[in-house]
Amino acid sequence: MNFRLDEDQQQLQNGIGRILGTDRVQPRLRAVMNGKASWDEETWRELIDFGLTALIVPEEYEGMGLSLIELAICSEELGRSAAAVPFLGHSLATIAIIEGGSDEQKARLLPKLASGEVIATVAISDGNDMWDPKDWAMAPSGSTISGRKRNVPHGEIAELIVVALAGGKLGIVEKAKGGVSAETFEVVDLTRPICTLVFDNAEVEVLEKGPEAATRMWDAAHALMAADAFGGCWRLLDMTNEYVKVREAFGAKLAEFQGVKHQMANLVHEVEPTRGLYWYAAYCYAKVPESASHAVSLAKAQTAEVYLETTRLCTELHGGIGFTWEYDSHIWLKRSMFNLVWGGRPQRLFLRAADLAGF
Amino acid sequence: MDLSYSQENEEFRAKLQEFLKENWPLPESFGDLEARKDEFRRRATDAGYMARAIPRKYGGSEQPADFLKGEIIREELKKHGAPTEKVNSGTGRVIPVLLQWGTEEQKDFWIPPTLTGEFGWSQGYSEPNAGSDLASLRTRGELVGDKWIINGQKIWSSGAHRHRYMVALVRTEPEDVAPRHQGISYFLLDLHQPGIEIRPIKQITGEPEFNEVFFTNVEAPVDAVIGGRGNGWNVSRMLLRYERAAFAGINWADLMIKRVIKTATETIRDGKPAIQEPAVRADIARLQARTMGMRYSAYRDMSMEAAGEPSGVYTMTQKLYMTTFSHAVDRITRDLVADDLMMMTPGENGNGSKGNFKWTDASFQSLKIAIAGGSSNIQRNIIGERALGLPKDGVGVNARAKEAGQ
Numbered sequence: 001m002n003f004r005l006d007e008d009q010q011q012l013q014n015g016i017g018r019i020l021g022t023d024r025v026q027p028r029l030r031a032v033m034n035g036k037a038s039w040d041e042e043t044w045r046e047l048i049d050f051g052l053t054a055l056i057v058p059e060e061y062e063g064m065g066l067s068l069i070e071l072a073i074c075s076e077e078l079g080r081s082a083a084a085v086p087f088l089g090h091s092l093a094t095i096a097i098i099e100g101g102s103d104e105q106k107a108r109l110l111p112k113l114a115s116g117e118v119i120a121t122v123a124i125s126d127g128n129d130m131w132d133p134k135d136w137a138m139a140p141s142g143s144t145i146s147g148r149k150r151n152v153p154h155g156e157i158a159e160l161i162v163v164a165l166a167g168g169k170l171g172i173v174e175k176a177k178g179g180v181s182a183e184t185f186e187v188v189d190l191t192r193p194i195c196t197l198v199f200d201n202a203e204v205e206v207l208e209k210g211p212e213a214a215t216r217m218w219d220a221a222h223a224l225m226a227a228d229a230f231g232g233c234w235r236l237l238d239m240t241n242e243y244v245k246v247r248e249a250f251g252a253k254l255a256e257f258q259g260v261k262h263q264m265a266n267l268v269h270e271v272e273p274t275r276g277l278y279w280y281a282a283y284c285y286a287k288v289p290e291s292a293s294h295a296v297s298l299a300k301a302q303t304a305e306v307y308l309e310t311t312r313l314c315t316e317l318h319g320g321i322g323f324t325w326e327y328d329s330h331i332w333l334k335r336s337m338f339n340l341v342w343g344g345r346p347q348r349l350f351l352r353a354a355d356l357a358g359f
Numbered sequence: 360m361d362l363s364y365s366q367e368n369e370e371f372r373a374k375l376q377e378f379l380k381e382n383w384p385l386p387e388s389f390g391d392l393e394a395r396k397d398e399f400r401r402r403a404t405d406a407g408y409m410a411r412a413i414p415r416k417y418g419g420s421e422q423p424a425d426f427l428k429g430e431i432i433r434e435e436l437k438k439h440g441a442p443t444e445k446v447n448s449g450t451g452r453v454i455p456v457l458l459q460w461g462t463e464e465q466k467d468f469w470i471p472p473t474l475t476g477e478f479g480w481s482q483g484y485s486e487p488n489a490g491s492d493l494a495s496l497r498t499r500g501e502l503v504g505d506k507w508i509i510n511g512q513k514i515w516s517s518g519a520h521r522h523r524y525m526v527a528l529v530r531t532e533p534e535d536v537a538p539r540h541q542g543i544s545y546f547l548l549d550l551h552q553p554g555i556e557i558r559p560i561k562q563i564t565g566e567p568e569f570n571e572v573f574f575t576n577v578e579a580p581v582d583a584v585i586g587g588r589g590n591g592w593n594v595s596r597m598l599l600r601y602e603r604a605a606f607a608g609i610n611w612a613d614l615m616i617k618r619v620i621k622t623a624t625e626t627i628r629d630g631k632p633a634i635q636e637p638a639v640r641a642d643i644a645r646l647q648a649r650t651m652g653m654r655y656s657a658y659r660d661m662s663m664e665a666a667g668e669p670s671g672v673y674t675m676t677q678k679l680y681m682t683t684f685s686h687a688v689d690r691i692t693r694d695l696v697a698d699d700l701m702m703m704t705p706g707e708n709g710n711g712s713k714g715n716f717k718w719t720d721a722s723f724q725s726l727k728i729a730i731a732g733g734s735s736n737i738q739r740n741i742i743g744e745r746a747l748g749l750p751k752d753g754v755g756v757n758a759r760a761k762e763a764g765q
Contacts, residue, residue, distance in 0.1 A: 001368065001427040003360055003658035004666055069360055241747050258752050261743035268742050269676040269683070276656030276673075277648060283360055283655075295651065302648035350644035351637055357647065359620045359634060 003279070005073070013073050019046050020081035029331065032084040032190055039157060039193075040084040047085060048116035057094060061110035067286035068095075068220060072227040072278060079228030080235040082331050084191040086154035088224065089121025093162040095220045096122065100170045100213030105205075109172065113160070121158035122217070123149035123173075123197050124343075131344040132352075133168040133214040140165060144201045145173070151342065155195040156182045163204060168211030171204040179203065189338040191331065219292050221343045222300035223285050226278040229303035229339050233271040233310045236332045240264065240314040247319075254317070263313060270306045277302060294356040301349035307336040362658070364427070371428055375435050378406055383441040396442040397475070408432050409444045410474055413454060417470035426606070426661045433610065446607065448517070449473040449480040453526055456545070460586035460594050469547060483513035483527030483548070483572060484595065490515075491737045493528060493595070494540040494756070498574060500529040507531075507579040509548070512571065515731075519570040520559050523551050532589045538760070544584045545591035552577060564723050565703065608681050609657060612650045615688050615721075619643055619695075622718065626695045633695055642691050649684050653677070672746035679738040685725035692718040 005013065020043070031037045047053070056071050057063020071091060078087050094113045097106060112118040126137040126149065138147050149163060161180070163171040173180060179202030182195045207213065241264065244254035254260050281299035284292040311333040315322040322329050340346065364372070382402050385395040403409045404420050411429070413419020422428070436443050444450070453473055457466050472478040489495040498511025509529055519525060525548045532542035550557070554577040559567035586594040620643060623634040633639050656673050663670040693700050696718045703719055729735050743749040751757045 001361060001363065001365060002662040002665070003362060003655060004662040004668065005360070009360070237747075241749070244749070252753070253750070255749045256753050258740075261747075261749045261752075262736065262739040264747055264749065265679075265739035265742035268672065268746055269679045269738075272671075272673050272676045273649070273652035273656045273680050275652075276654065276659050277652035279360070279659065280651060280655035283362065287362075298644060298648040298651055302645070302652065347637075347641050350641035350648075353644040353647065354640035357644070359624075359640070359643065 003276075003283075009070060009073060012070055013077060016047070016050060016052070016074050016077045017080075019043070019050055020077050020083055022081070025081045025083050026328070029082060029084060029191070029328075033325070033331065037084075039086065039154065043083045044085040044116075047083075047087070052087070053090060053094070053116045054114040056091070056098070057110050057114040058098065058106075061106055061114065063110065063114040067282075068223055069279075069282045069286050072223055072282035075224040075227035076231035076278070079231030079335070082191050082232065082235070082335055086119050086121060086157060088192060088221075088228075089153040089155075089158060090119055091224060092122045092217055092221055093120035093158075093160065096162040096170050096213060096217040097172075097207065099216040100207035100209040102208035105172075105207060109160070118160050119154070119158050120160040120162065121152055121154050122162045122164070123152045123155065124164040124218075125150050126164075129341075129345065129348070131218065132348070133164070133211060133218060136164040136168065136214075137166055138163065138199075139167075140171065140204050140206065143203060143205075144179070145171065145199045145204045146201055147199055149197045149199070151194045152182075152197050153192050153194055153342075155197050156184060156193070161197065162207075162217075163199070164214065165204075165206070168214040170207040170210075170214055170217070172207065173199065173202050173204050177203050189334045191335060192338055194338075194342075215293065216289075218343070219285060219296045222296035222349070223278065223281045223292075225339050225343055226274070226281055226296070226299035226303040229307035229336065230271070230274055230278050232332050232335055232339070233267075233274075233303075233307050236311050236314045236329060237264070237267060237271065239329060240317050243318055260317060263317065267310050267313060271310060274299070274303045274306055294353050297349040297353040297356065300343065301346035301353070304336075304340045305346050308340050311336040364431075368427060368431060372431050372435060375408060375432065376439075378403075378408070379435060379439040379441055383439060399442050400445065403441075403444075408436075410450075413458070413470065413474065417466055418474045419470075424665065426658070429606065433606070445476055447476070447480070448482060448526075449476070449478060449524075452482070453480050453547070456526070456585060456594055456597060459597060460545075460590075462582070465547075465582060465585060478524050479518065479522030481516045481519035481522045481525045481550075481570075481572075483516050483519075483525045485515045486512060487514050491734050492756075493543070493592070494538070496528055496530050496543055498527070498529050500531045500544065500546065500579070502531070502581070505581055507546070507581065507583060509546075509574045509577040509579060511574050513574075514560075514571050515569045516572050517569045519550065519557050519572050520567065523549060525550055525572070528591050528595055531584070539756070540592040541589050543591035544588050545586055545594040546579060546583050547585060548577070548579055548583060554578075562723075563726075564720060606654075606657065608677070609650060609654050612646075612653065612681070612684055615684075616643065616646050616650065619646065619688060619691055622692060622695050639691070639695075642687075646684065646687060646691075649680070649687070653680060653684075672742070675738075675742050675746050678733060679735055679742070682725075682729045682735055682738075685721075685728045689718075689722045689725045693722055 025043055028040045028043055032040060051064055052074055054063045055066050059065040097109050113120055125131050138145055159175050161173045163173055165171050179200045181198045183198060184195045187193050244260055247254045277299045281295040284295040315329050315333050318329055321327045383399050385398055389395045389398045400409055407420040407422050410419035411422040415421045454470055457469055486496055486498060500507045500509045527546045527548050528543050529546050530542050531544040554575040556573040558571045560569050560571060562568050623639050624632050626633040660670040660673050700719055
């Protein structure tokens with residue numbers, strides 16, 4: 001019995017942390033922020049070489065056979081770096097196929113996702129606030145689907161799309177086969193751009209397993225986003241900590257004002273205990289599946305609220321510079337707004353947890 | 360990461376269950392309930408289930424630190440309805456301090472009777488002008504011949520009217536010793552002697568739980584100082600990271616959630632139980648997210664400690680997080696009990712209400728949690744200064760120290 005990262009997990013965290021080092025990722029992030037690139041392909045390639053896309057794929061399908069615990073650790077580092085890569089959609093599509101595919105489907109699809117040869121994503125919500133598998137409405141007509149799916153992360157660049165279908169079913173659509181177009185919008189979080197995918201008689205292949213796989217995919221989303229939020233919180237706390245130690249006002253460093261110190265301390269005391277929360281959520285997902293839905297719902301909802309609170313106050317602590325495009329803090333502010341609602345807003349997830357807790 | 364119970368742990372549990380079946384309840388031939396409980400605790404200690412961190416020679420069971428076994432013991436004692444380990448300021452504070460700082464003679468003398476509860480303890484840290492700022496203590500001890508002579512005043516000493524002994528911080532070195540906190544020593548004092556005057560202070564709850572204690576030429580032997588002269592600051596700030604300390608708070612928090620759920624279930628509003636209201640349900644789930652975070656962050660902390668790895672800032676956040684939790688419980692329950700918040704005791708039958716479930720008292724207690732043991736703003740300073748490396752405040756003594764170039 002222990003609840004710590006073992007040596008392999010520590011190496012994994014350090015390894016991905018090196019790839020995602022600020023000096024390396026920040027200029028690429030800036031290119032995305034300034035419209036010179038739509039996403040960070042260079043970092044994504046490096047992450048693929050590192051094994052990120054293969055990490056959770058079982059070994060028989062050319063993956064590394066690790067668990068959501070390891071993937072969540074990576075998600076924490078991705079949240080810290082805010083790298084503009086299609087990790088979220090790709091990971092969830094991979095998990096959907098692992099959980100829902102037949103042996104034949106897994107053998108055919110997973111190696112391509114593990115190798116990063118194909119970028120995948122998930123198209124879940126049919127309308128505002130419709131993330132719960134119970135809310136999924138799109139129904140196939142024969143072997144095709146038509147209609148709109150909203151808030152698809154990196155939907156423009158993804159080639160393979162896992163589509164949420166009525167009754168908690170999951171379908172696979174390959175863009176190359178036609179009938180799929182993307183409607184783009186001016187989005188808040190440029191590191192994880194969402195779009196609407198419009199399906200017009202697009203050919204769909206339904207995954208063998210139904211609602212259980214859908215719930216597993218949705219739960220994985222919560223655990224990964226909780227980890228992402230935790231990493232993002234600490235990045236912005238560190239950034240703000242550095243800033244208040246150099247910025248002066250009234251002849252003193254901001255850090256010398258107790259008001260500033262106490263605001264930062266309040267944030268730390270809310271943020272740090274969510275590490276155990278997200279770890280436990282990922283742990284349940286991997287090892288105690290019967291407790292997973294409850295734990296991941298609490299973890300996602302709690303971290304999402306703390307993340308937003310942290311990024312808002314950190315932005316405020318920066319003063320005017322925090323409100324500029326040039327300074328980086330708004331990247332995490334916007335990611336926290338994404339995390340708050342993508343996959344389900346906190347109140348709904350707290351209510352889901354309450355139902356599952358049986359009170 | 361592995362939270363499952365190992366084969367060894369399951370065997371430990373089975374043995375414990377057997378022990379419990381044989382030893383509780385005890386027949387009345389062992390005396391009244393308290394006597395039977397004491398006998399059970401003695402047996403449980405012999406068997407290695409209690410006083411686990413304390414060596415055998417001082418009356419403990421000297422078991423290697425294992426927080427999972429600690430959890431199993433708590434679970435099984437509770438399931439079986441058996442007496443639990445005594446937790447008080449003696450076992451929680453005095454014994455750990457003695458184990459780390461005491462001489463062999465001091466440990467021999469103080470630990471066994473403290474463990475059995477024969478010696479009860481109050482705390483003499485705060486003074487009228489030194490609450491959170493312990494470096495300003497004025498109570499003085501002077502070595503005259505082979506005795507300490509102590510003069511001064513302590514305040515907020517919980518239980519000083521009930522317990523014979525007190526742990527006290529006393530200034531023993533000259534005032535000009537810098538920094539000021541290096542002049543303080545950690546004393547174990549006997550309050551049953553001339554020169555001690557105890558005046559109870561009524562709390563906002565109406566209970567006289569704490570006291571003012573006046574010292575006029577009070578005597579103490581030379582070896583009443585623990586950890587050496589002038590070292591009281593370090594001794595009193597020792598971090599308590601024993602298995603019980605971390606989880607007692609979390610288990611209490613889980614118990615509070617159960618009580619909130621019960622109250623929300625029994626509170627009828629708009630013709631239906633309040634527990635059916637989404638806002639109430641979500642708020643209770645929020646409490647659960649907090650205890651889940653605390654529990655598994657504590658597991659992580661303990662696991663890393665056992666592996667010799669630094670676990671970072673979590674322990675610094677624990678007290679403030681528990682305070683935040685208590686305030687959150689109060690926010691939910693004061694709305695549930697509604698008018699009964701105006702009553703100190705559960706409501707009268709004639710009031711047509713199920714009463715306030717003691718939530719009024721819990722509301723006061725949440726403030727005590729915020730204030731006692733290092734108030735919330737002190738906790739914020741600790742987090743800000745130690746976790747984030749932010750500077751100390753630039754006012755008062757800190758400003759003067761800065762000017763003096765210290």
